[in-house]
Amino acid sequence: MASHRRPKQPSRTRVTVLTTAAAAAVALSANAANAAPSEKLSKGEVKAKVDKLYEQAEQATEKYNGAKEKQQKLQKEISTIQDNVARGQEELNKLRDGLGSLATAQYRSGGIDSSVQLFLSSDPDDFLDKASTLDQLSSQQVDALKKIQDKQRELAQERAEATEKLKDLSATRTELGNKKKEVQGKLAEAQKILNTLTAKEKEQLAQEQQRANRSSTDRVDLGDTPPASGRAAAAFSAAQSKIGTPYVYGASGPSSFDCSGLTSWAYAQAGVSIPRTSEAQAGIGTRIGSSSQLQVGDLVFFYGDLHHVGLYAGNGQVLHAPHTGAVVRYESINNMPFQFGVRV
Numbered sequence: 576m577a578s579h580r581r582p583k584q585p586s587r588t589r590v591t592v593l594t595t596a597a598a599a600a601v602a603l604s605a606n607a608a609n610a611a612p613s614e615k616l617s618k619g620e621v622k623a624k625v626d627k628l629y630e631q632a633e634q635a636t637e638k639y640n641g642a643k644e645k646q647q648k649l650q651k652e653i654s655t656i657q658d659n660v661a662r663g664q665e666e667l668n669k670l671r672d673g674l675g676s677l678a679t680a681q682y683r684s685g686g687i688d689s690s691v692q693l694f695l696s697s698d699p700d701d702f703l704d705k706a707s708t709l710d711q712l713s714s715q716q717v718d719a720l721k722k723i724q725d726k727q728r729e730l731a732q733e734r735a736e737a738t739e740k741l742k743d744l745s746a747t748r749t750e751l752g753n754k755k756k757e758v759q760g761k762l763a764e765a766q767k768i769l770n771t772l773t774a775k776e777k778e779q780l781a782q783e784q785q786r787a788n789r790s791s792t793d794r795v796d797l798g799d800t801p802p803a804s805g806r807a808a809a810a811f812s813a814a815q816s817k818i819g820t821p822y823v824y825g826a827s828g829p830s831s832f833d834c835s836g837l838t839s840w841a842y843a844q845a846g847v848s849i850p851r852t853s854e855a856q857a858g859i860g861t862r863i864g865s866s867s868q869l870q871v872g873d874l875v876f877f878y879g880d881l882h883h884v885g886l887y888a889g890n891g892q893v894l895h896a897p898h899t900g901a902v903v904r905y906e907s908i909n910n911m912p913f914q915f916g917v918r919v
Contacts, residue, residue, distance in 0.1 A: 629898040632761035636824040639754035798890030807872025809845035853884040863916035877911040
C-alpha cells in the first residue's frame with residue numbers, strides 16, 4: 576500500500592537560508608547574466624559592461640576609503656582616552672593615598688573619628704551627601720574628598736566615551752569589510768565577463784588599454800596654464816613623478832594609487848594635508864564652477880556622486896589614477912562628466 580504520509584517540510588530556518596542564498600546568487604550574477612555563452616556579447620559590449628563595473632568598484636572604493644579613515648581616527652581617539660583613563664586612575668590612587676595619610680595622622684594624634692571613617696569608605700559620594708557630617712571635617716579633608724569625587728566623575732565619563740567609541744569602531748570595521756567585499760565582487764564580476772571573450776579578443780582589449788596608458792603617460796601638450804599656487808604646482812609635480820604607476824583600489828602610494836589616494840599623496844608632498852576621500856576633498860578650498868577657470872594643480876571632480884577626482888594639468892587635461900587595469904596618466908577632462916574644481 577502506498578504511503579500517504581505528508582513529506583517532511585523544510586524548517587523555517589532552512590527555507591530562510593536557502594531563500595537568502597538564492598537571492599544573493601541572483602544579485603551577484605545579474606550583471607553577468609548577459610554574458611552567458613548562449614548570449615555572446617561583442618567585444619565592445621563587454622568593454623562597456625566592464626567599464627561600468629570598474630566605475631561601480633571605484634564608487635565602493637571611495638566608501639571603503641572613508642570607512643578606513645574613520646577606523647584609523649577612532650583607533651587614535653580610543654588610544655588617547657585609554658591613556659587619559661590610566662593617568663586619571665593614577666591620580667585617583669594618589670588622592671586616596673593622601674586621604675589615608677590624613678587618617679593615619681589623625682589616628683596617631685588620638686584616633687580616627689567617625690567622619691574620617693566615613694570618607695574612607697568605598698562610597699565618598701554617599702558621605703558628602705550626608706551634609707550633617709561635613710562640619711566634622713577639616714577644610715583640608717573636604718578639599719581632598721571633593722577632588723576624589725571630581726576625578727571619579729571624570730573617569731566615569733571618559734570610560735563611557737571609550738565604550739561608545741569602541742561600539743562605533745566595531746560598526747566601522749563591519750562597514751569596511753562590507754565595502755571591501757563589494758569592491759572585490761565588482762572586480763570579480765568584471766573578470767567573469769572578460770573571460771567570455773576569446774583569447775584573440777582579450778589580447779585586442781589588452782593592447783587597447785596598453786595604447787591608452789602609453790599614449791597618455793607620454794608628455795602631452797599642457798599649454799601655458801599657470802599653476803593655482805606654489806603648493807599646487809608642487810603637488811602637480813609630485814603627481815607627475817608617478818605617471819605610469821598602477822591603479823590599485825584603496826592605495827595611497829607611493830607604489831600604487833586610487834584616484835583620491837593620488838591627489839591626497841600629491842598634496843602631502845607639497846606640505847598640504849587634505850582629506851583622503853574624493854567626497855571629503857570636494858568640501859575644501861574654493862570651488863571653481865567652470866572648467867575654463869581651472870588652473871594647474873586644482874582638484875577636479877567627476878560624476879554626480881563625486882566618486883572620482885584628479886589634478887588639472889592644463890590645456891583641458893587631467894592627471895589622474897583612472898581605474899583597475901590602468902595607470903596614473905593624462906586624460907581629456909571631457910572624457911568624464913565634469914562637476915567642478917576645487918582650489919586648495
